[in-house]
Amino acid sequence: MFGSNPRAQSSTATRRLMKEYRDITADPLQDSITAGPISEDNMLEWEALIQGPEGTPYEGGIFSAKLIFPPDYPLNPFKMIFEPPLLHPNIYPNGEVCISILHAPGDDPLRYESASERWSPVQGVRSVLLSVLSMLAEPNIESGANVECCKLYRDNKQEFERQVREQVKSLLGITENTE
Amino acid sequence: MDLNHPLLASAVDLLPPFPSSHPQIQRLDRSLYCQICKELFSGPVSIPCGHSFCSRCIRGSLEVMKKCPSCNEPASEGSIRRNRALEEIVDSWEEARPIIHGLTSNNSRKRSIMNTGPKNAFAAESTKRPRKESTSRSVSPVKQSSDKKEEIDGDADDMIALDPYTNMAESSEDVKASCPLCDITMPIRDISRHIDLGCQPIKPRPKSQGRENLKADWKKVFSGAGLVKGKDVELKKITKPNYSLATPAELRSVLQSYNLSTFGDKPALAHRVQEWILLYNSNLDTSHPKSLGALRAKLNEAEASRRRDKEKGREEMASELKTSDGLARYAQDTKGEFERLRREIMERDKKRVGSGAEAPIEIE
Numbered sequence: 315m316f317g318s319n320p321r322a323q324s325s326t327a328t329r330r331l332m333k334e335y336r337d338i339t340a341d342p343l344q345d346s347i348t349a350g351p352i353s354e355d356n357m358l359e360w361e362a363l364i365q366g367p368e369g370t371p372y373e374g375g376i377f378s379a380k381l382i383f384p385p386d387y388p389l390n391p392f393k394m395i396f397e398p399p400l401l402h403p404n405i406y407p408n409g410e411v412c413i414s415i416l417h418a419p420g421d422d423p424l425r426y427e428s429a430s431e432r433w434s435p436v437q438g439v440r441s442v443l444l445s446v447l448s449m450l451a452e453p454n455i456e457s458g459a460n461v462e463c464c465k466l467y468r469d470n471k472q473e474f475e476r477q478v479r480e481q482v483k484s485l486l487g488i489t490e491n492t493e
Numbered sequence: 494m495d496l497n498h499p500l501l502a503s504a505v506d507l508l509p510p511f512p513s514s515h516p517q518i519q520r521l522d523r524s525l526y527c528q529i530c531k532e533l534f535s536g537p538v539s540i541p542c543g544h545s546f547c548s549r550c551i552r553g554s555l556e557v558m559k560k561c562p563s564c565n566e567p568a569s570e571g572s573i574r575r576n577r578a579l580e581e582i583v584d585s586w587e588e589a590r591p592i593i594h595g596l597t598s599n600n601s602r603k604r605s606i607m608n609t610g611p612k613n614a615f616a617a618e619s620t621k622r623p624r625k626e627s628t629s630r631s632v633s634p635v636k637q638s639s640d641k642k643e644e645i646d647g648d649a650d651d652m653i654a655l656d657p658y659t660n661m662a663e664s665s666e667d668v669k670a671s672c673p674l675c676d677i678t679m680p681i682r683d684i685s686r687h688i689d690l691g692c693q694p695i696k697p698r699p700k701s702q703g704r705e706n707l708k709a710d711w712k713k714v715f716s717g718a719g720l721v722k723g724k725d726v727e728l729k730k731i732t733k734p735n736y737s738l739a740t741p742a743e744l745r746s747v748l749q750s751y752n753l754s755t756f757g758d759k760p761a762l763a764h765r766v767q768e769w770i771l772l773y774n775s776n777l778d779t780s781h782p783k784s785l786g787a788l789r790a791k792l793n794e795a796e797a798s799r800r801r802d803k804e805k806g807r808e809e810m811a812s813e814l815k816t817s818d819g820l821a822r823y824a825q826d827t828k829g830e831f832e833r834l835r836r837e838i839m840e841r842d843k844k845r846v847g848s849g850a851e852a853p854i855e856i857e
Contacts, residue, residue: 325798326530333507333531340510388529389557419558434552434562436528 328357334439335360347443349381358383362394362443364483367451371475372400375482379446381439391416391433394446401481403453403464403472412459415445424463455482508533508590515597525583528563529554533587536779537579542566544741548556556767575778690721730774736763753789768792 334395335350335357342348346365351357360381366372377400383392394416406412414431458464466474513518529550536548544563546554552570554562561568588648645685671678675692734747744762745755753769755762769792776782 325795328533330530331562336507337510337531341513402604419560434565435550436559436562438531 325484327385328385330388331357331360331383338440344447346447349443351438352380358385358387360439362439362445364443364450370451371478372450372482375485377485379409388435389440391437392439393444394442398485401460401463401478402450403447403455403458403460403467406459406465410445410451410459412457413442413445413449414457415442449487503793509594509598511594511597518593518597525586534579534583537576537583538573538774538778539579540566540568540574541572542568542625545579548573548575548778549771551773552771556771577780580780649785730759731770733770734766736767739763751785751789765792765796768795780853 332349338349340417346367349360349362352361353436354361360383362381364379365379366375366377374452377396379394379396381394384390394413396405396409396411398440399405404412415433415437417432419432419434420437445490453467455464455467463474509554511522513519519661527532527547527550528536528544529546532547534545534547537545538548539545540551540561542561542564545562546562551562551573555568559567581673609710631658655821668681669678670681670684672684672687672692674688677687679687734743741759741762744759744766747766748755748762748769751769751773753765757765772788772792776788
């Protein structure tokens with residue numbers, strides 16, 4: 315724990331994140347996404363709020379996620395963790411998003427994803443959040459993170475959608491009874 | 494956003510964006526930004542696919558992956574070429590930007606901006622990015638392009654030859670105006686110098702000395718006195734060592750030859766060498782290179798900020814451990830590890846006792 319502290323230059327990352335933050339604030343992504351650093355002391359930790367896309371079981375929900383940036387950002391991608399975890403084939407049970415654009419250039423031994431879909435320093439918070447939005451609308455069960463959820467999605471889509479809707483409701487604090 | 498915060502202080506010199514009412518200018522502005530650091534190109538270079546980045550940015554990125562970050566075409570450090578045209582464009586845009594920004598952000602003030610041109614240029618001067626500390630520039634936009642060559646040398650003290658303010662407004666020798674900042678009335682030609690000096694009263698310049706001064710200044714130019722700082726920049730790129738094969742001694746000798754600290758273990762040394770080579774090589778890709786001293790300072794600063802991060806983490810940890818909640822959480826988190834270690838020691842001791850060997854520690 316003591317040794318886990320980043321040992322790379324933080325000022326480059328901080329500068330670039332400042333810039334991204336300002337650009338996102340000046341020109342909001344869409345109405346459905348907001349993002350920004352949690353505290354001004356640490357630019358390497360952001361919080362993002364994502365609105366469930368319309369026409370999907372996630373519609374109506376507002377999901378919060380933590381973005382954790384490495385000290386050598388933007389050379390390496392950041393991590394995105396939904397808090398609380400979201401039921402989705404491409405989200406690990408601990409909430410971490412598994413999406414090719416967030417994978418570092420060198421960690422795909424199976425060559426499953428083409429290089430063009432991977433992280434590169436020209437990507438940023440904005441492009442990743444847009445990808446996550448489309449991921450919510452169209453899960454990719456070929457490279458699932460939550461295997462149980464993948465199976466459910468493939469075999470019984472209706473049940474999957476019901477469970478998601480239930481989760482969305484409980485996240486919003488609405489229970490079945492009050493409806 | 495509170496821009497007074499120390500963390501954000503480093504970012505206050507971010508250039509102000511253009512208003513969305515001028516999409517064409519926004520596009521022009523955007524096209525001059527490096528896609529990696531998202532700032533105006535500094536020492537722009539091109540790679541074989543035709544994409545351009547700051548020298549420093551692409552060199553750093555190629556160390557992680559040998560591909561163009563934009564289009565994934567293979568690329569290598571050897572194929573990096575300076576993009577001089579782009580550098581010239583960025584330099585001129587950087588000069589023109591505050592003026593155009595002033596025009597776009599408030600059309601109704603157009604007239605007053607024209608009148609207080611030097612004021613705007615002054616504001617721009619203070620928000621400029623660090624690499625521009627080498628300015629001995631005039632504030633008149635017309636003249637700026639001509640004294641480009643002077644940029645290579647150091648501070649304004651080394652300012653060589655012609656005073657940039659002499660031929661500003663020659664025609665209006667006797668016209669007086671008030672300073673836009675402090676409202677003191679003075680001849681127009683003195684205003685910009687007055688502002689540059691922080692609104693100090695301007696002493697009338699002795700006209701007679703002009704010739705001798707010029708002569709002395711030219712002498713300075715020919716003797717290379719104004720170029721002291723640029724002189725120790727050798728024009729050769731450093732070849733990278735093989736970090737996995739290099740011994741700490743070899744890394745230390747590299748560091749020593751550039752007067753850098755040789756403190757630390759091998760990973761620290763390798764990191765320092767790597768960072769230094771990155772800084773050094775990218776410094777050769779620009780027409781206003783920094784002195785080695787400035788590069789050294791930059792390297793030290795980066796290392797210091799890294800150390801600060803580390804210490805900050807430790808402090809946070811320590812203060813967390815002081816609270817009973819934090820302590821409980823820490824105990825919870827490390828319980829497994831503690832149990833494992835405890836078991837290991839128990840087993841080891843048991844083995845010792847079992848094998849009949851004299852246990853060095855007596856267990857009661």
